[in-house]
Amino acid sequence: MLRFVGGRLVQIAITFFLFLTVVFFLFQAMPGDYTKQFIMNPRIPPAAREALKVRLGLTDSVWGQYVNYVRNVFTGNLGLSFEHYPREVWDVIKERLPRTAILFLVASVMAFVWGFPLGRYIAWKRGQTLDYTITVAGVLFYTIFTPLLALMLLFVFANQLGWFRTGGFLTPRLWLTPPSSPQSIFIWLAATLAGLGTWAVLARFATRRIGHPRPRRLAQRGLVVVGVGLAGLGWWASGLGPFAWDIVWHMFLPVLAVTLIAFGGDMLLMRDSMLEVIREDYITTAKAKGLPDKVVRDRHAARTALLPLVTSFTLSIGFVVSGGIVTETMFSWKGMGLTYLNALLIQDYPMAMGCLIFTGILVLVAHLVADLLYAVLDPRIVY
């Protein structure tokens, strides 16, 4: 196991280095350099532009700049953002990265929680009208043009029903005199979510031995409700509740959009994967033993059928990150995607490069996690 992780880390380091190189030369290939922006400005004479070039290190050869850049990245220096001038790129990313990570993590989990059982169910009911209906709906969600989905959600839930805000991260009026910075509240919120997730998993494990399904389910749900209640109580007691709720409220629609899209893919894949597993001999054996249908479906078939889902999660992550640019833009959710797009549009190159680099890191880490998860799920795989 350790050897496997070690090997994977080396691979990741090489991949990351290649990614870094591609990013650098892509930006290098752009015509001109940053100082060309001031060429039409009469208040910045050529001498000042030359001085700026020297200061930014643009007078070096391309290779010199490349070596410089790589050294800077590996020592954690991503430079200053042009847009948020005195702030460092890293400082901005530190603020935006959790927002993207939480958005996609929550959406991925929700998509899985819905898509997994539904795919399992319709595979069992294959060929019936219900199967066709849900499959077509799943394909529709999976292939829907993201801006269209976002616009429809905004139109229905924000514009017509008025349940949610049309975008943004928080309601400015509420935050005129915040007791704490939005960022720290958001981090605490993320921690709460992570804690609740862990709590739910633990509750599942703790009640695993309860023989009868009904009291087991009751105990599980009871424990989860208690956990949620405790978390709510904690937030209420801290007096920051309304502020945290404001952020959650703004998060709702973007999470829903990403969930719907990811849900379609998860469900379809689960269905196909189940259909393949159902034909295996050991399923026939399980049925012949006289086990109830539900046990065969959930305990014998679904666990094996889960594996391709994990693989596809790995394969689709690059695509998901790209899709994040669309979702975040449509809902004005200030995460990495929106920051990246803005930086590109106003030619804030250090910021754009920083965003790309961290997107790469995010993808690579997710890749590693999926690999490890695979090992946990598939007892045949021993690293």
Add this chain to the structure above:
Amino acid sequence: MTDRTPAQYAITPLWKMRLRLLARTSRQNWSLFWESRIGPVGLLIIGLFLLAMVAHPILISTVWEPRVYDPVMGFDRALIGRHPAPPSWSHPLGTDPIGRDVLSQLMWSARSAFALGVTAAVISVVIGTLIGAVCAYFGGVVDVVFMRLADLVMLFPFIALLMVLRSVLPLTLIRLALILGALSGLGGITIVLKSQALTVKVKPYIEAARVAGGGSWHIIRRHIIPNIMPLTFLYMMFNVTAAIFTEAVLSFFGFLDIRMSWGVMINTAQQAGYLGAFGHYWWLWAPAGAAITLLCFAFYLVGRGLDAVVNPRLRRR
């Protein structure tokens, strides 16, 4: 089929036998495709889009005055000052902020969507099939290099990188098709097709062909590639969806040098500030968005229908 003596079989020319075999397998495959029920629906939707594509030049040359209805240069003077005009008899889907007919744009854009989707998909599967077959057959260094490359390509956030690439070289439709085709061909498809080719490689007939003196290229060309072809065709459908989607997203943000496409239509509405008004100017974004979604949807359905044909494990019996 009537009974024949072996002599009668012997005089049947080879091409005739092949044709008959082809007819029989395609009949079988069609019935499997038809049974999937969702495949034909996708085919029907694609057919409708093709019809719209063909109808556009005919309409322009007969009923629609080009000066008013041209998808890029048109302008309706009768409605001056009232653009974007809501749907009416002369403009069934209204006009856009600069006075062009939305329906005409919608129909015209089907052409570029098909051109882009099909070109990108064909390129990607040609690359994927070749590399997959070669990697599976030869293995060794070639295999390792291309598989690691595929891993790398798959990790890259395509859209984000294309946004940068666009300032290096203007992304026209054909360039975008080439780039998308090459990138996805080197990525996931290669891995899938290689694993399929590996299962073909160990079949006895490959051994037989080698014993009979067939060279490597002959075996790859005549035995391996034809046997992974069905899967190739399947992935082509999924790739059309991906290419159309990527084009739409990029032109929605205005990152492409394309004069008219469904994504550009929504971008035009956004640039003019009509997206924030939601329901009021629905004809500026809903038809184009629906067209993108429907075409992607249709190709994906066809892909799933083909999946039922290609993958025997998904069949009911």
